Amino acid sequence: MADIYTLGMDLGSTTSKGVVLKNGKEVIGSSIIDAGAGTTGPQRAFEACLKDAGVDRSQISNITATGYGRNSFEPADLVISELSAHALGVHTMYPDARTLLDIGGQDSKVMSIGKNGRLDNFLMNDKCAAGTGRFLEVMAKVLEVGVADLKDLEAKAEQTVSVSSTCTVFAESEVISQLAKGADIPGLVRGICTSVAAKAASLVKRLGVEEPVYMTGGVARNTGVVKALERELGVKITVSQIQQLNGAFGAAVYGFGRVK
Numbered sequence: 001m002a003d004i005y006t007l008g009m010d011l012g013s014t015t016s017k018g019v020v021l022k023n024g025k026e027v028i029g030s031s032i033i034d035a036g037a038g039t040t041g042p043q044r045a046f047e048a049c050l051k052d053a054g055v056d057r058s059q060i061s062n063i064t065a066t067g068y069g070r071n072s073f074e075p076a077d078l079v080i081s082e083l084s085a086h087a088l089g090v091h092t093m094y095p096d097a098r099t100l101l102d103i104g105g106q107d108s109k110v111m112s113i114g115k116n117g118r119l120d121n122f123l124m125n126d127k128c129a130a131g132t133g134r135f136l137e138v139m140a141k142v143l144e145v146g147v148a149d150l151k152d153l154e155a156k157a158e159q160t161v162s163v164s165s166t167c168t169v170f171a172e173s174e175v176i177s178q179l180a181k182g183a184d185i186p187g188l189v190r191g192i193c194t195s196v197a198a199k200a201a202s203l204v205k206r207l208g209v210e211e212p213v214y215m216t217g218g219v220a221r222n223t224g225v226v227k228a229l230e231r232e233l234g235v236k237i238t239v240s241q242i243q244q245l246n247g248a249f250g251a252a253v254y255g256f257g258r259v260k
């Protein structure tokens with residue numbers, strides 16, 4: 001039988017991601033573009049994942065979009081909600097997952113997943129930058145480093161310089177004043193990661209933690225936040241091997257299920 005290719009696009013607030021899937025299982029190409037919905041990011045991510053997979057658009061059975069910008073992505077044949085895409089993605093790759101925490105650029109979501117992969121319950125924070133990737137981006141800018149450099153700085157920390165304000169704007173002023181006082185930078189980065197983790201952990205606790213706990217989204221790439229979450233929740237957290245691509249992967253899996 002001929003191979004079936006499906007393509008999933010996750011058009012987030014901060015990044016655009018694409019995955020090309022072969023026969024509903026194997027990721028043969030992917031892309032992550034640091035520009036989200038409403039920019040040229042979605043189209044660039046679409047072209048980049050086709051190129052990475054080495055397949056032509058005409059070979060793709062269907063294209064499924066998810067994420068914040070899913071309804072304005074013209075090439076999409078199908079759309080799926082972010083929560084459904086994430087639950088399907090993590091269940092397909094890790095059938096034992098019972099709790100999934102996804103922290104993206106402007107929101108964080110925690111999902112309870114049943115044994116059959118069904119989304120049983122969820123909680124979401126999309127009203128406040130604290131506890132999301134945006135908080136880390138604001139702080140990285142103040143520290144004059146890239147957001148991807150925070151994990152290496154945190155790994156050097158020998159202490160925690162606490163960031164007590166939960167509001168991003170106040171926390172930014174607090175970090176600026178700590179820097180002016182000559183605070184230890186790795187310790188300050190640990191404090192920043194801990195602040196994000198504390199906020200996200202309160203969301204997880206409200207929903208109820210059932211192990212095994214998995215984590216996805218761009219912030220899962222920040223080991224400082226993952227370690228702080230493990231401390232806050234007192235459980236082991238497994239970062240999905242496809243991290244930021246889980247939503248796009250789930251969308252492509254959904255598309256595979258709809259191939260006639």
Ligand code: ADP
Binds near residue numbers: 011014036105219222
């Ligand atoms: P969305 O889907 O909401 O657009 P993502 O899941 O792509 O967002 O997450 C974006 C966030 O991921 C950024 O705000 C940043 O904090 C974090 N991030 C992105 N790339 C990296 C990286 N290489 N290392 C650490 N953190 C990263």
